[in-house]
Amino acid sequence: MYNILVVDDDKEIVGAIEIYLKKEGYNILKAYNGEEALDIVNNNEIHLIILDIMMPKKDGLETLEEIRKSKTIPVILLSAKSEDYDKIGGLNSGADDYITKPFNPLELIARVNSSLRRYVSFGSLKKEEENNKKIYKTGGLEVDDDTKKVLVDGKEVKLTATEFNILKFLLANKGKVYSIPEIYENVWKEEGFGAENIIAVHIRHIREKIEINPKEPRYLKVIWGVGYKIEDIK
Amino acid sequence: MENLRTSKALKFVSYILLPVFVLLIGLSIFHLAFLDEYGNNGATKFIDTEMFANEYVYYITDNIANANDQKNNGATMFMQLEDVDGNEIYYLNRDYMYNYYNGINEYIDFIIIDEETNAIYTNMRISDYNSEIENMKNATKYWNYNNGNIETNIEYINNDNIKYNSTFQYAVLDEDGEASYVVSKEIIGYTIYSRYNPDRTGGLTNYKIVEGIYEFCLNNKSLPLYVLPISVIFTFAIAIYLCWAIGHEKGKDEIKLGYIDKIPYEILFLAWAVLLTIFASVAIQCISIANYITLIFAVLLYFICYIICAVTAVSTIKRLKARKFIKSFLTYKVGKWCFDKLKKLFDTLDEKTTENKRLFWYYLLFIIVSVMLACLFYTGIAIILLIGFWVWSYYKLKKYIIGQEKIKNALKDIYEGKNDVKLNEEELTGVLKEMSVYVNDIASGFSNAIQESLKSERLKTELITNVSHDIKTPLTSIINYVDLLKKENIQDEKVKEYIKILDQKSQRLKKLTEDLVEASKVSSGNVKLNIESIDIKELFNQTIGEFKDRFEQKDLKIEVQMPSEDIKIKADSRYLYRIIENLFSNITKYALDSSRVYIDVVENNKYINISIKNISKDKLNISADELMQRFVRGDKSRYTEGSGLGLSIAKSLTELQGGKFDIIIDGDLFKVEIDWPEI
Numbered sequence: 051m052y053n054i055l056v057v058d059d060d061k062e063i064v065g066a067i068e069i070y071l072k073k074e075g076y077n078i079l080k081a082y083n084g085e086e087a088l089d090i091v092n093n094n095e096i097h098l099i100i101l102d103i104m105m106p107k108k109d110g111l112e113t114l115e116e117i118r119k120s121k122t123i124p125v126i127l128l129s130a131k132s133e134d135y136d137k138i139g140g141l142n143s144g145a146d147d148y149i150t151k152p153f154n155p156l157e158l159i160a161r162v163n164s165s166l167r168r169y170v171s172f173g174s175l176k177k178e179e180e181n182n183k184k185i186y187k188t189g190g191l192e193v194d195d196d197t198k199k200v201l202v203d204g205k206e207v208k209l210t211a212t213e214f215n216i217l218k219f220l221l222a223n224k225g226k227v228y229s230i231p232e233i234y235e236n237v238w239k240e241e242g243f244g245a246e247n248i249i250a251v252h253i254r255h256i257r258e259k260i261e262i263n264p265k266e267p268r269y270l271k272v273i274w275g276v277g278y279k280i281e282d283i284k
Numbered sequence: 285m286e287n288l289r290t291s292k293a294l295k296f297v298s299y300i301l302l303p304v305f306v307l308l309i310g311l312s313i314f315h316l317a318f319l320d321e322y323g324n325n326g327a328t329k330f331i332d333t334e335m336f337a338n339e340y341v342y343y344i345t346d347n348i349a350n351a352n353d354q355k356n357n358g359a360t361m362f363m364q365l366e367d368v369d370g371n372e373i374y375y376l377n378r379d380y381m382y383n384y385y386n387g388i389n390e391y392i393d394f395i396i397i398d399e400e401t402n403a404i405y406t407n408m409r410i411s412d413y414n415s416e417i418e419n420m421k422n423a424t425k426y427w428n429y430n431n432g433n434i435e436t437n438i439e440y441i442n443n444d445n446i447k448y449n450s451t452f453q454y455a456v457l458d459e460d461g462e463a464s465y466v467v468s469k470e471i472i473g474y475t476i477y478s479r480y481n482p483d484r485t486g487g488l489t490n491y492k493i494v495e496g497i498y499e500f501c502l503n504n505k506s507l508p509l510y511v512l513p514i515s516v517i518f519t520f521a522i523a524i525y526l527c528w529a530i531g532h533e534k535g536k537d538e539i540k541l542g543y544i545d546k547i548p549y550e551i552l553f554l555a556w557a558v559l560l561t562i563f564a565s566v567a568i569q570c571i572s573i574a575n576y577i578t579l580i581f582a583v584l585l586y587f588i589c590y591i592i593c594a595v596t597a598v599s600t601i602k603r604l605k606a607r608k609f610i611k612s613f614l615t616y617k618v619g620k621w622c623f624d625k626l627k628k629l630f631d632t633l634d635e636k637t638t639e640n641k642r643l644f645w646y647y648l649l650f651i652i653v654s655v656m657l658a659c660l661f662y663t664g665i666a667i668i669l670l671i672g673f674w675v676w677s678y679y680k681l682k683k684y685i686i687g688q689e690k691i692k693n694a695l696k697d698i699y700e701g702k703n704d705v706k707l708n709e710e711e712l713t714g715v716l717k718e719m720s721v722y723v724n725d726i727a728s729g730f731s732n733a734i735q736e737s738l739k740s741e742r743l744k745t746e747l748i749t750n751v752s753h754d755i756k757t758p759l760t761s762i763i764n765y766v767d768l769l770k771k772e773n774i775q776d777e778k779v780k781e782y783i784k785i786l787d788q789k790s791q792r793l794k795k796l797t798e799d800l801v802e803a804s805k806v807s808s809g810n811v812k813l814n815i816e817s818i819d820i821k822e823l824f825n826q827t828i829g830e831f832k833d834r835f836e837q838k839d840l841k842i843e844v845q846m847p848s849e850d851i852k853i854k855a856d857s858r859y860l861y862r863i864i865e866n867l868f869s870n871i872t873k874y875a876l877d878s879s880r881v882y883i884d885v886v887e888n889n890k891y892i893n894i895s896i897k898n899i900s901k902d903k904l905n906i907s908a909d910e911l912m913q914r915f916v917r918g919d920k921s922r923y924t925e926g927s928g929l930g931l932s933i934a935k936s937l938t939e940l941q942g943g944k945f946d947i948i949i950d951g952d953l954f955k956v957e958i959d960w961p962e963i
Contacts, residue, residue, distance in 0.1 A: 060760070060761065065588050068908070151756045152756055152794050160798050275822055275860060
């Protein structure tokens with residue numbers, strides 16, 4: 051049973067999140083401002099915090115800074131601010147994830163699960179195996195070329211053979227941008243054949259399978275008019 | 285009266301009759317003159333007139349001159365025939381005859397005997413000249429000249445008035461064969477037999493026509509006495525009528541001027557004079573030659589001359605009536621132009637503007653000093669001073685021109701939208717300084733206005749962003765609780781339906797707030813662009829890949845047409861995608877099911893032209909401009925999904941990145957044209 055702290059000055063939102071996460075089997079603690087949140091963090095064992103930014107008394111970012119002074123627990127920021135610089139600022143202050151209001155409950159649950167998995171069950175567990183096996187990895191995404199398995203935050207994802215090959219290629223060359231013809235040539239080992247938007251379709255399918263929100267991908271990024279890449283996440 | 289003045293028919297008749305009466309006057313005067321000269325002896329036949337006698341004698345003496353020429357100078361007006369009775373016979377050359385005066389010669393026989401050589405010069409081809417000489421005296425008119433004695437029945441040759449009855453004229457030729465002078469000589473040493481022979485040449489010859497005219501005159505002596513006064517009266521009447529009526533037209537108070545009336549009068553006059561001279565001289569030639577064709581020609585030419593005169597006269601009258609006669613002179617125009625220019629020049633001196641006065645005094649100073657120094661030019665110092673003065677003047681002028689240039693450039697900058705224009709006022713002097721102060725004021729005014737408007741745009745965007753934050757928080761609760769409600773086990777279908785509507789509308793509200801913030805940001809230019817090189821083909825492949833399922837759901841076929849080579853453009857890739865995404869998303873929403881969507885990319889001289897065409901599902905009774913405004917949607921009902929901001933955002937984003945975004949609606953065809961500057 052994991053303890054999740056939900057902090058938001060809007061009681062109804064906290065209430066709704068409580069309902070969703072309780073269904074998932076988590077134990078929920080609630081706070082309505084930054085100070086209350088810090089109190090709870092200091093006095094309880096908390097595994098994950100969902101933190102609103104705009105709150106009275108102490109706002110989300112200040113609270114996050116306080117928490118980060120002593121704890122490494124995952125923090126998901128939840129905010130109505132949807133600008134890029136808001137998200138970047140939030141993540142740079144030490145948050146693990148950023149969700150904008152109004153959010154999709156399923157996405158929230160998926161992100162909570164993912165963060166928790168990484169925090170709790172990941173870590174040192176599989177490190178020794180990596181030496182023996184052909185494993186490509188970035189952040190919570192793992193591709194095992196031997197067993198042809200794809201794991202996202204430790205959870206297996208089913209990909210078709212083509213999708214697997216594309217993903218493996220991009221992951222093996224993570225951080226680098228490949229255009230559609232380049233991907234075609236490297237995966238199919240032959241010249242591109244013109245109407246290559248099939249590759250784009252495959253990549254969308256991959257994104258839908260491995261990303262929590264395919265519209266805002268964490269791993270498989272689209273650079274429009276240039277190509278695709280797998281983000282290199284430590 | 286006014287009808288008379290404007291009647292076209294009357295004018296036409298007048299124009300036709302005028303030359304006829306003038307011609308009649310001319311003919312009557314000729315008639316009278318002819319009668320005065322030759323009609324006083326009561327002759328009714330031409331051969332009884334003095335004119336006939338003159339021409340007769342002229343022809344004979346001329347041939348004596350020819351014979352003389354042939355004998356002494358070797359001329360060949362006669363050709364030698366076989367001798368008759370031991371006498372040399374010379375026959376008048378036919379070629380010569382036809383070139384010769386085309387008249388009485390056709391009716392006169394002559395035999396001229398050179399008394400010295402007994403040679404015979406004649407225009408008759410007969411075998412027995414002696415008996416023919418005897419016959420000659422029986423002719424109606426004859427003229428013999430023998431040993432200083434004249435035998436004739438032509439009245440006027442008997443008369444002492446005819447001086448040349450016993451002389452002939454011939455030309456003395458110089459070395460080049462040109463006639464150098466003419467000599468009159470007594471007819472000594474020649475015997476002449478000649479007669480008038482009406483049967484010599486048959487038919488109606490030119491001479492017969494002339495003779496006919498002369499005899500008509502002789503037989504109708506009183507005719508001109510009627511015709512002349514009548515013609516004169518009619519001519520004057522018509523001329524006065526025309527002068528009064530010319531230029532007036534029905535329903536018009538003013539005199540209407542045509543093309544001809546706009547020709548400068550000097551040119552018209554010159555043309556008239558030249559043409560009239562040419563045609564009239566040709567006509568006179570025709571009359572003097574006097575055969576059928578030339579006479580007909582003469583009449584024709586007479587009418588042409590009339591037309592030339594009439595046109596000139598009409599134009600002159602019109603100009604006079606319109607009070608534009610003087611003005612229509614080129615000389616007047618040129619003179620006036622010169623006068624105006626001079627007047628303007630002097631008027632400017634009267635103007636009160638200081639710059640003008642300054643310019644005048646400067647210029648006067650320049651001229652006076654230049655002239656003074658030029659007068660002293662023979663001293664070396666004056667040359668140096670003059671050159672120095674010129675250099676100084678040039679320097680002054682140049683400084684002024686440079687100052688002007690600076691102000692012009694500053695104004696151009698302002699015009700082109702730069703608002704950081706600042707002129708250094710101290711560098712300039714006089715009126716330029718004043719101007720620079722104004723320019724600086726305008727520039728700072730513009731700059732302030734732009735700053736103000738930018739600030740207000742930013743405030744607006746901030747306001748919208750803040751409001752949207754405030755909306756989003758309660759919206760989050762609404763969406764979440766609606767979602768929770770959906771998951772409750774509700775049996776009531778009505779409640780389920782209500783929840784469904786709540787779900788849809790809250791989702792739409794969510795989309796609306798997001799788009800609203802974006803639209804306001806984009807339209808105020810409040811976005812940071814991250815420009816990089818983008819491959820259009822790659823972009824479309826990626827985007828079509830993204831939308832493939834949604835296109836297939838609607839059974840839309842995508843027809844892409846692109847050049848084979850790579851096309852690169854400079855753009856912010858995310859915003860460029862946003863443009864295409866908005867357009868594609870519209871297509872999935874509004875395109876007719878199972879239709880085709882055309883995407884064409886064309887490289888077009890500095891621009892990449894992207895056009896996306898589809899067929900609308902619903903009737904598009906809305907203009908393209910309206911569609912691009914915010915919150916406007918094709919269906920107007922606002923029932924379907926979407927915020928109505930998509931096209932507005934796409935347009936703003938395109939323009940923000942330097943492109944051009946156009947919508948063309950043609951029936952159900954919906955077409956988007958994007959022009960993107962090429963790298």
